[in-house]
Amino acid sequence: MNYSELLSNVRSYTEVDSNVLTDNIINVFIVNVENKVEREVDSDSQRRYATTTCTVDNAFLDVSGPEGGWRFARGLQIVKADGTREWLEQVDTTFIDEYSQTRSDPSSSTNGIPKFWANWDATNLILAPTPDQVYTIEMWYNEQPERLSSTNTTTFLSIDAPEVLLYGTLAEAFSYLKNAQDMQLYDQKFQQALQLFAQEQMGRKRRDEYTDGVLRLPLRSVDPGGN
Numbered sequence: 358m359n360y361s362e363l364l365s366n367v368r369s370y371t372e373v374d375s376n377v378l379t380d381n382i383i384n385v386f387i388v389n390v391e392n393k394v395e396r397e398v399d400s401d402s403q404r405r406y407a408t409t410t411c412t413v414d415n416a417f418l419d420v421s422g423p424e425g426g427w428r429f430a431r432g433l434q435i436v437k438a439d440g441t442r443e444w445l446e447q448v449d450t451t452f453i454d455e456y457s458q459t460r461s462d463p464s465s466s467t468n469g470i471p472k473f474w475a476n477w478d479a480t481n482l483i484l485a486p487t488p489d490q491v492y493t494i495e496m497w498y499n500e501q502p503e504r505l506s507s508t509n510t511t512t513f514l515s516i517d518a519p520e521v522l523l524y525g526t527l528a529e530a531f532s533y534l535k536n537a538q539d540m541q542l543y544d545q546k547f548q549q550a551l552q553l554f555a556q557e558q559m560g561r562k563r564r565d566e567y568t569d570g571v572l573r574l575p576l577r578s579v580d581p582g583g584n
Contacts, residue, residue, distance in 0.1 A: 358519035360510040363387070366523055371530050371539075378530060380507070386533070387505055390525035390547075394514060395428070395502040397551060400558040402513035403428065403499040408436075411488040414468065416457065418494065421480035425500030430482065433474050436493040443472075445494075450475045450483060457485040521550045 358366070364383055368374060395403060407423045420427045433445040453475045468489035477483040503512040505522070514522050524547035531540035561572070 358511075358515050358523065360505050360507055360515070363505070363515065363519075363522065363526065367526055367530050370527055371534060371536075373530075373534065378533075382533065383526065383530070384506065386526045386529035387522070389529055390522060391502045391504060391512075391514065393525065394518075394521060394551065394554075395499075398555045398558055399499070400513070400554075401562060402517075403502065404431070405498055405500050406495065407498070408493055408495050411471065411484060411492050411494055413488055413490055416453075416484050416487040417477060418474070418482040418484055419480060420482055420496065420498070423496065423498065423500070425503075427480070428499040428501050430474075430476070431497040431499065433482075433497070434495040435471055436495060437470070442495070443470075445471060445474045445484070448473045448475050448485075450477060453483050453485045457487055518550065518554045521547065521554050524550055 364375075364380065367383055367386075368378055371378065394400075405423065405425055409418065409420075409422075411418055420430070430447075432447075434442045435445060436442055453473060456473065469486035471484040471486060471488055471492065471494075473485045474482050503509070503514070505512045505515050524543050528540055528544040528547050531537075531543060
């Protein structure tokens with residue numbers, strides 16, 4: 358389902374034309390649904406990997422640049438000069454502050470190979486110890502959800518789970534139209550579709566038959582005696 362098809366479907370289901378449900382209004386609904394889905398489902402479409410470098414005597418790592426826009430980190434690996442890698446441990450900023458006192462003066466702490474990281478703000482992570490040299494860091498992160506629009510007419514969600522996007526947008530539309538009954542109906546459909554999408558993305562795609570076994574549904578045993 359592409360962008361134009363979604364707008365057409367929303368107006369057909371609600372029986373409301375573009376004079377009331379304008380493109381701009383439906384765009385707000387779409388963004389709301391995209392954000393809901395991204396926050397509830399860890400889909401493979403949002404998972405990204407990128408490398409960056411830290412700066413000597415600077416504990417802060419700028420993460421504003423990765424393609425797709427930074428949402429949150431799933432993990433960080435530091436690449437040493439000999440090519441070996443080590444995972445950094447995520448901690449709280451209070452731990453970082455106590456460990457290296459970088460908050461007041463990043464260059465005052467004992468420098469070394471970073472072992473810990475924490476979220477600092479929307480565009481920076483903080484490392485400890487403060488880097489003693491330039492290190493390559495591989496970032497495992499989730500990007501901002503891909504936005505469906507008139508210029509980006511298809512997304513992973515619109516192609517792979519169009520029912521999630523449609524039902525979610527319809528729930529938003531009927532809420533806007535003050536139709537509580539249909540809003541509840543399509544919100545239930547949205548939640549059901551979202552659950553199935555989550556089971557695929559976070560369940561079936563994160564397992565393999567060799568390690569986890571073949572998925573099986575329990576079958577009811579039939580009494581051969583007919584009792």
